[in-house]
Amino acid sequence: MARAELVVFSDGLVVKAASHQIVGDQLQIDLPGGGSYRVNLARIERIVEDEVAASAAPPLLPAAPREPKPAAPAPHRADVAQPAADTQTPPPPPPKRGPHGGKGKRARIGRS
Numbered sequence: 001m002a003r004a005e006l007v008v009f010s011d012g013l014v015v016k017a018a019s020h021q022i023v024g025d026q027l028q029i030d031l032p033g034g035g036s037y038r039v040n041l042a043r044i045e046r047i048v049e050d051e052v053a054a055s056a057a058p059p060l061l062p063a064a065p066r067e068p069k070p071a072a073p074a075p076h077r078a079d080v081a082q083p084a085a086d087t088q089t090p091p092p093p094p095p096k097r098g099p100h101g102g103k104g105k106r107a108r109i110g111r112s
Contacts, residue, residue, distance in 0.1 A: 004032065004050035009043050020047060 007015045007029055021028045026038040 006048050006050050008045045008048065009039075010045045011043070016050060017047075 003019070005017045005020060007017050007020065007027070009015070015029060016032060017029045018032045019030045021030075022041065023038065025041055027041050027044055028036055028038045030036040
């Protein structure tokens, strides 16, 4: 099993690390999945051993088979022919007319 560490930052952030190294005034944090980054040592509060050690690769579990949902019963022809009263929408309002009763002057093109 691989060793794992928890890097605790002074602001409360906790990062799981595969390992760490001090490089000058910085801490290099090596990540369990690969890669690393460096932070200023002043930002680190402490480094502790992780209680749950990281393995080289997390075990893959097969997905549980899903039960198909039962299909909703098909509506009867009588139900489709007449929708329920609460599903009907009211008719749209009549179109708004202008200040002249909707009979505005039309521009005539080409005539004087």
